[in-house]
Amino acid sequence: MSPPGRRKGEAQRAGRPVTRLALSIHGRDEFAGLPMRRTLRRWVQLALERDAEIALNFVDARESRRLNRAFRGRDYATNVLTFDYAQRPRVVADIAICVPVVRREAREQGKPLRAHLAHLVIHGTLHAQGYDHRRPAEARAMEAREVELLAKLRVADPYT
Numbered sequence: 001m002s003p004p005g006r007r008k009g010e011a012q013r014a015g016r017p018v019t020r021l022a023l024s025i026h027g028r029d030e031f032a033g034l035p036m037r038r039t040l041r042r043w044v045q046l047a048l049e050r051d052a053e054i055a056l057n058f059v060d061a062r063e064s065r066r067l068n069r070a071f072r073g074r075d076y077a078t079n080v081l082t083f084d085y086a087q088r089p090r091v092v093a094d095i096a097i098c099v100p101v102v103r104r105e106a107r108e109q110g111k112p113l114r115a116h117l118a119h120l121v122i123h124g125t126l127h128a129q130g131y132d133h134r135r136p137a138e139a140r141a142m143e144a145r146e147v148e149l150l151a152k153l154r155v156a157d158p159y160t
Contacts, residue, residue: 022054026057027057034099047145057096057097058097061101063096080124082128084128091129093128095125097121115150119146122150123146126146131145
């Protein structure tokens with residue numbers, strides 16, 4: 001028997017229904033030392049607030065630069081880019097993570113690669129759902145959500 005108010009078979013996490021995630025991962029095997037697929041899935045799932053179809057793409061600096069230039073008009077490789085195509089009724093998005101940039105940033109900031117990567121996967125997933133950081137109030141809300149989620153993974157606040 002299901003608890004009142006829940007459908008049979010509906011799982012629950014932290015007091016809310018678990019979202020459905022169709023996740024495809026591309027390019028992971030081209031870069032040594034990246035987390036396993038199930039870990040990446042867990043990170044994306046943690047940040048989701050509704051059902052989603054997400055492609056997580058690991059790219060090199062050349063591809064990141066090309067995407068950043070073509071879609072944002074910025075001629076450099078960046079750590080993460082999110083292309084959100086729909087936010088309702090379900091999230092549909094591509095997230096591109098530039099592994100060389102992420103590795104460099106982790107080294108420069110004295111962070112474990114895994115922690116920095118978890119942060120950027122969560123950051124990209126939040127962007128896919130409409131979170132942004134263009135305005136100070138938006139940035140505070142997004143950063144607070146990131147810190148909250150990263151704490152569940154025992155990852156230190158990346159903003160301190």
